[in-house]
Amino acid sequence: MWAVETQGLTVRFGQYQALEDVSLKVPEGSFVAVVGPNGAGKSTLLKALLGLVPFRGEVRIFGRPLAQADPFWFGYVPQIKTFDHTFPALALELVVSGLRRAWPFRVGEKERERALEALGRVGALELAHRPLGRLSGGQLQRVYLARALVRRPRLLLLDEPATGVDRLGEVDLYRHLEAYQEETGATILMITHDWEAAHHASHVLVLNRRVIGFGPPERALSEECLRQAFGHLGHEHALFLGGGRA
Amino acid sequence: MLEVLGYPFFQRALLAGLLVSLLGGALSAFVVQRRLSFLGDGLAHAAFAGVALGLFLREEPLYLALPFTLAVALAITYVKERSGLSEDTAIGVFFALSVALGAVFLAKARGYVGDAMGYLFGSLLAVGPGDLWAVGGVVLLGLALLPLWGALAYATFDRELALADRVPVGLHDYLLSAYLALALVVAVKVVGVLLVAAFLVIPGAAARLLGRTFAGMTLLALLFAFSATLLGLYASFLLDWPSGASVVLAQALLFGLAFLKTAFSGGK
Numbered sequence A: 001m002w003a004v005e006t007q008g009l010t011v012r013f014g015q016y017q018a019l020e021d022v023s024l025k026v027p028e029g030s031f032v033a034v035v036g037p038n039g040a041g042k043s044t045l046l047k048a049l050l051g052l053v054p055f056r057g058e059v060r061i062f063g064r065p066l067a068q069a070d071p072f073w074f075g076y077v078p079q080i081k082t083f084d085h086t087f088p089a090l091a092l093e094l095v096v097s098g099l100r101r102a103w104p105f106r107v108g109e110k111e112r113e114r115a116l117e118a119l120g121r122v123g124a125l126e127l128a129h130r131p132l133g134r135l136s137g138g139q140l141q142r143v144y145l146a147r148a149l150v151r152r153p154r155l156l157l158l159d160e161p162a163t164g165v166d167r168l169g170e171v172d173l174y175r176h177l178e179a180y181q182e183e184t185g186a187t188i189l190m191i192t193h194d195w196e197a198a199h200h201a202s203h204v205l206v207l208n209r210r211v212i213g214f215g216p217p218e219r220a221l222s223e224e225c226l227r228q229a230f231g232h233l234g235h236e237h238a239l240f241l242g243g244g245r246a
Numbered sequence B: 001m002l003e004v005l006g007y008p009f010f011q012r013a014l015l016a017g018l019l020v021s022l023l024g025g026a027l028s029a030f031v032v033q034r035r036l037s038f039l040g041d042g043l044a045h046a047a048f049a050g051v052a053l054g055l056f057l058r059e060e061p062l063y064l065a066l067p068f069t070l071a072v073a074l075a076i077t078y079v080k081e082r083s084g085l086s087e088d089t090a091i092g093v094f095f096a097l098s099v100a101l102g103a104v105f106l107a108k109a110r111g112y113v114g115d116a117m118g119y120l121f122g123s124l125l126a127v128g129p130g131d132l133w134a135v136g137g138v139v140l141l142g143l144a145l146l147p148l149w150g151a152l153a154y155a156t157f158d159r160e161l162a163l164a165d166r167v168p169v170g171l172h173d174y175l176l177s178a179y180l181a182l183a184l185v186v187a188v189k190v191v192g193v194l195l196v197a198a199f200l201v202i203p204g205a206a207a208r209l210l211g212r213t214f215a216g217m218t219l220l221a222l223l224f225a226f227s228a229t230l231l232g233l234y235a236s237f238l239l240d241w242p243s244g245a246s247v248v249l250a251q252a253l254l255f256g257l258a259f260l261k262t263a264f265s266g267g268k
Helices: A041-049 A089-101 A109-121 A137-149 A168-184 A195-200 A225-229 B008-034 B037-057 B062-082 B087-108 B113-119 B131-157 B157-166 B170-189 B193-210 B214-239 B243-265
Strands: A001-015 A015-025 A031-036 A055-060 A074-077 A153-160 A187-191 A205-209 A210-215
Touching: A001 A041, A001 A187, A001 A195, A001 B170, A015 A041, A015 A205, A031 A041, A031 A168, A031 A195, A041 A055, A041 A074, A041 A153, A055 B113, A074 A137, A074 B157, A089 A109, A089 A137, A089 B131, A109 A137, A109 A168, A137 A153, A137 A168, A153 B193, A168 A187, A168 A195, A195 B062, A195 B170, A205 A225, A210 A225, A225 B062, A225 B113, B008 B037, B008 B113, B008 B131, B008 B170, B008 B193, B008 B214, B037 B113, B037 B170, B037 B193, B062 B170, B113 B193, B131 B157, B131 B170, B131 B214, B157 B170, B170 B193, B170 B243, B193 B214, B214 B243
Parallel strands: A031 A187, A031 A205, A074 A153, A153 A187
Antiparallel strands: A001 A015, A001 A055, A205 A210
16 A cells, blocks of 8 residues: 555645645655755645645545545654744643644643653653753754654654754664654655665655655666756765665 | 622622633733734724724624624734734734724714723723623633633644644634634723733733743633732722722732742742
8 A cells, every 4th residue: 555645746835836746656664755955845745745735636645535544644743943932831741742632731641651651762751841942953853753653653754853953863863763663664754855864765755846756765866866856966976876775 | 808898899890800810811821822912902902993883883882892803803813814914914904993993983972982981991890790791601601612722722832733633723713813802802891902901911921931831821820810800909999099900010010020030040
């Protein structure tokens, strides 16, 4: 079964065409790195898959039309800049919101256990009772990841999860994602600017408003695809030369 | 204080004040975190235009203020969502429109300006049984809406996350605006147009300084609003000060104390 299937997916914001005729079939259990230049529509693609932006075309999630997909199938890690940093909240509450699809007035005992387990899984147990507004970018990313994982989603959508994270934290993040995927067989779509991470994915989607390339890294990160997507060879000339899965 | 509790007018004032403080306290956490304090002001002026329309048509002012303010609240939310204009711009337009309409209605309703002044400054001590029923009704409606607290708080924290979880954020925005409008209209008679926004801002602002969680902030806002009403009404009776103003001064005092605690002891 396809985890994500899009047919002619097109998103416009007024006169601006953010995505054009994107047709994709993402196999269940795959780890897809979504790459492309700024403004390529990467975040818009994830938002369309979540139903956050109006679109033309068709989106099916695990064979179901998007409107019929269970919200608990999705685990979403947005760019952390979206939330209100003045909002008085503890990390534990954010994780529990992933279980409830609502903000908790009071956290129940079972919810607390599950939230602490999820925080522990991403190495953030000590952050549980810390105010969100006082966490660093890397700490916030881990809490957001715990929030996404606590509901044990079938499809994880991550929007630049390594932003603001140091190199060690980044390696940790990928380790947690791989462990979760191994355990559950979940499908992961991750927007990244990290070419090394892209080389480690099972699939790479090269996007520049339309699909430039999609497939295993050695094929999708070809010189021709990258020239089409970026107009040059990208930020590093060794993108496609030094690749290959580790 | 105890002997004054024997007077029916004071009992009504106390009950009305506490009910309004319940409304203000519960809503103020959302008003502060969603940065809606200007909306409070805008809707208060819309309520005034509605009152002026009532005076002009020689109808019960609140009967007209209610639909008028509700319509303005929904219009602000609609214009903001459909135009891409920022919320404060949309509020600014309707704020000015309301004041202008209020001025026109009052000019054409000569002889009733004294009533209008009552609505501008409010009078807790002139609250009648009908006003009490109105406030009580809005409080009961608020209790019916309590199950939405979690969804509203979720969208207040991160609108996109709530939308991704299929929370009907747009519908909830309209409900919150509409309820805010209702609460403001019934509170205007008690507190007055000029001070009603304070009820929606100061308790939440003080609670924000001390609360570690949004639930804690909401409870603290309720506590501050309640305490300020008791303190303010007592001061009003003792010192012969205007009741609404006394309550707002008590709220400001509590905000000052919360600020001092935050500034000098590291707060939360």
